Amino acid sequence: xxxxxxxxxxxxxxxxxxxxxxxxxxxxxxxxxxxxxxxxxxxxxxxxxxxxxxxxxxxxxxxxxxxxxxxxxxxxxxxxxxxxxxxxxxxxxxxxxxxxxxxxxxxxxxxxxxxxxxxxxxxxxxxxxxxxxxxxxxxxxxxxxxxxxxxxxxxxxxxxxxxxxxxxxxxxxxxxxxxxxxxxxxxxxxxxxxxxxxxxxxxxxxxxxxxxxxxxxxxxxxxxxxxxxxx
Numbered sequence: 593x594x595x596x597x598x599x600x601x602x603x604x605x606x607x608x609x610x611x612x613x614x615x616x617x618x619x620x621x622x623x624x625x626x627x628x629x630x631x632x633x634x635x636x637x638x639x640x641x642x643x644x645x646x647x648x649x650x651x652x653x654x655x656x657x658x659x660x661x662x663x664x665x666x667x668x669x670x671x672x673x674x675x676x677x678x679x680x681x682x683x684x685x686x687x688x689x690x691x692x693x694x695x696x697x698x699x700x701x702x703x704x705x706x707x708x709x710x711x712x713x714x715x716x717x718x719x720x721x722x723x724x725x726x727x728x729x730x731x732x733x734x735x736x737x738x739x740x741x742x743x744x745x746x747x748x749x750x751x752x753x754x755x756x757x758x759x760x761x762x763x764x765x766x767x768x769x770x771x772x773x774x775x776x777x778x779x780x781x782x783x784x785x786x787x788x789x790x791x792x793x794x795x796x797x798x799x800x801x802x803x804x805x806x807x808x809x810x811x812x813x814x815x816x817x818x819x820x821x822x823x
Contacts, residue, residue: 602694607768
């Protein structure tokens with residue numbers, strides 16, 4: 593497929609979304625949609641490659657778009673300065689060919705998985721906490737989704753947030769780059785390397801493993817799934 597005609601929605605322009613955006617832009621994807629409701633802070637600069645000190649206080653969606661356009665003037669970047677929420681999420685997902693979830697909270701991650709599954713859009717999920725990273729590709733109607741693996745978000749306080757636990761900045765960059773490369777494979781019509789199997793990488797030990805994610809009987813999200821638009 594001609595990547596210049598393809599589009600991707602990237603949820604979050606930070607430690608995961610930023611590297612993914614750079615990979616997608618360099619790979620030749622014609623249209624990128626960036627959604628983020630945050631502003632650039634000093635604590636972001638060690639792991640969010642699209643931002644520098646001159647961007648402090650700027651809205652992330654706008655700052656990310658400006659940096660990408662400076663690198664790739666012919667690129668189309670749609671910037672959305674708000675949180676990815678249920679209201680409007682389906683229309684946004686249906687407007688693109690693939691969804692890349694670089695958000696930093698469980699509610700958004702489950703929403704992204706649910707909406708992408710319902711709309712039949714491939715989803716590349718990623719997460720980083722402390723020294724562990726994970727990447728999973730959800731192909732609606734073909735593989736399990738996030739709810740097939742975890743069923744529901746953890747209860748408040750059960751899992752520490754990124755701010756509480758911290759992360760290794762370089763690890764976020766690695767995971768984000770893998771997510772971008774995976775999205776490129778899907779947009780080219782190739783099978784995803786992490787389709788139906790979650791890559792879990794532990795930086796402390798340098799070990800990785802793959803966890804199979806099959807469709808779970810009774811999963812409400814998969815029950816409403818449309819077949820994936822990209823195979």
